Amino acid sequence: xxxxxxxxxxxxxxxxxxxxxxxxxxxxxxxxxxxxxxxxxxxxxxxxxxxxxxxxxxxxxxxxxxxxxxxxxxxxxxxxxxxxxxxxxxxxxxxxxxxxxxxxxxxxxxxxxxxxxxxxxxxxxxxxxxxxxxxxxxxxxx
Numbered sequence: 001x002x003x004x005x006x007x008x009x010x011x012x013x014x015x016x017x018x019x020x021x022x023x024x025x026x027x028x029x030x031x032x033x034x035x036x037x038x039x040x041x042x043x044x045x046x047x048x049x050x051x052x053x054x055x056x057x058x059x060x061x062x063x064x065x066x067x068x069x070x071x072x073x074x075x076x077x078x079x080x081x082x083x084x085x086x087x088x089x090x091x092x093x094x095x096x097x098x099x100x101x102x103x104x105x106x107x108x109x110x111x112x113x114x115x116x117x118x119x120x121x122x123x124x125x126x127x128x129x130x131x132x133x134x135x136x137x138x139x140x141x142x
Contacts, residue, residue, distance in 0.1 A: 001038055003061035008068070009088055010133060012079030016088060027051065038068065066140045075141055080134065081124065084117035091115040091124055099123050 001017065008015035020026075022039065024047060030037065037044065037053045044053050054071060056064040069075045084091050094116045100108060102123050115124040 001040070004038060004056065004064045004068070006085055007061055007065045009083045009085050010081065011065070011069075011074075011137065012077075012082040013074065014083070014088060036072070038064075062136065062140055069140070078137070078141070080137065081115070081130065084120060084122055084124075086122055087117060087120045089117050089119040091117050094123075 002019075005015040005017035016035070022037065022041070022044070024043065027037065027044070027047060028049065031050050035051065037051055038056060039053065040055060042055070044055075047053055054068070056067050058064050058067060069078075082090060092115060094114050096108070096112060096114055099114045099116065102121075103114070103125065107125060107127065111125045111127070113125065116122065117124075
C-alpha cells in the first residue's frame, strides 16, 4: 500500500501511509479522522466501526490507483503534483532564488518554476521525470 499512497499523493490526495502496520486495535486511532482505510489485509473484514475500509484487488499499484479513483469517483478531482510525495503536505510555489544551492546547477539554470514542501523542504520542478509521471497517470485515467 506504500506505493499506492505515493501515487495518491502524486494525484493530490491526502494519503497517509502507516508504516508500522495497522491491526484491529490501532485502527481505532483513526476513527476520529475523515479517512478511508485502504488495505489488502483480509483480517480487517472483521472490523466493526465508523471507518470505511476498502480492499483493492490488484497487486499492481497502478491498477490499485485506477480502482480507488473509480470506486470513490475521484478522477475529476486529481490535482497533479500538489502534495509532497514524501510527507503528504501540500507543496507551495517558491521564488527561484530561494532554491539556489538546493537543486542541481543545471536544474537551477534551466527551470524557472519551483515548488517546495513547507514541512520537509523538498523541492519540486517540472523536469523529465514529471512527464513520465504524467504519462503513468494518463494510462491510469484512460
